[in-house]
Amino acid sequence: AQSVTQLGSHVSVSEGALVLLRCNYSSSVPPYLFWYVQYPNQGLQLLLKYTTGATLVKGINGFEAEFKKSETSFHLTKPSAHMSDAAEYFCAVIPPARGYSTLTFGKGTMLLVSP
Amino acid sequence: NAGVTQTPKFQVLKTGQSMTLQCAQDMNHEYMSWYRQDPGMGLRLIHYSVGAGITDQGEVPNGYNVSRSTTEDFPLRLLSAAPSQTSVYFCASSFRRNTEAFFGQGTRLTVV
Numbered sequence: 001a002q003s004v005t006q007l008g009s010h011v012s013v014s015e016g017a018l019v020l021l022r023c024n025y026s027s028s029v030p031p032y033l034f035w036y037v038q039y040p041n042q043g044l045q046l047l048l049k050y051t052t053g054a055t056l057v058k059g060i061n062g063f064e065a066e067f068k069k070s071e072t073s074f075h076l077t078k079p080s081a082h083m084s085d086a087a088e089y090f091c092a093v094i095p096p097a098r099g100y101s102t103l104t105f106g107k108g109t110m111l112l113v114s115p
Numbered sequence: 116n117a118g119v120t121q122t123p124k125f126q127v128l129k130t131g132q133s134m135t136l137q138c139a140q141d142m143n144h145e146y147m148s149w150y151r152q153d154p155g156m157g158l159r160l161i162h163y164s165v166g167a168g169i170t171d172q173g174e175v176p177n178g179y180n181v182s183r184s185t186t187e188d189f190p191l192r193l194l195s196a197a198p199s200q201t202s203v204y205f206c207a208s209s210f211r212r213n214t215e216a217f218f219g220q221g222t223r224l225t226v227v
Contacts, residue, residue, distance in 0.1 A: 009155065030213075032213050034215055036218075041221075042220060042221075043119075043205060043218040043219055043220045043221050044158075044205065044207075044218040045218075046215050046217075049215050051213065090157060090158070094212070094213055098163065098171065098173075099165065099212060100212040100213050101146050101163060101165050101209075101212045102146075102148050102160055102163050102173065102216075103148075103158075103160075103207075103216055104160075105150075105157040105158040105159075106157055107155060107156060107157040108155075108157050
């Protein structure tokens with residue numbers, strides 16, 4: 001079974017609209033959850049992470065995500081999209097395999113922002 | 116701080132050639148990993164290391180070799196390049212288990 005699933009390979013929004021990128025994880029993995037962003041021809045940059053504590057996590061560039069254990073979800077949101085948010089976004093978990101030492105990634109969601 | 120540095124940024128190889136992708140980190144991280152990124156596949160783990168002298172296979176290890184003689188360096192060797200190894204390769208490091216990884220800028224490899 002997939003450790004992490006991202007719904008939608010592409011999401012299109014208008015500038016100023018709400019951004020919602022969906023991520024569901026397997027209940028068999030511990031709740032160490034991450035969102036990364038990748039701009040064209042660049043490496044991955046950490047947006048935000050959940051490990052313990054408050055379930056609403058704030059990240060860089062106005063993004064936030066809420067850990068919902070009952071729904072095994074960690075959806076990424078931003079109230080108002082900017083053109084500069086256009087990028088690919090990856091949700092990631094740390095499964096117990098390999099001693100919790102590596103990340104497993106979803107297949108990614110490309111965010112397209114139109115003027 | 117340079118973080119995670121990968122070289123080269125771009126490489127074209129002929130089928131059957133071998134090469135080494137370099138990765139170095141200056142954050143004194145124990146954990147290092149290599150991933151490949153292919154369209155629609157996300158990032159898949161090739162090999163990883165939890166410390167100098169310790170390496171292990173990930174999801175897609177065939178055709179690749181690694182070694183970790185120092186904490187800082189984690190090179191990835193392609194033994195005999197195949198067109199299926201055309202991909203973007205990322206090196207990552209993390210401080211300890213259950214923590215985020217820091218990524219290099221990637222190496223775009225084309226095998227013809």
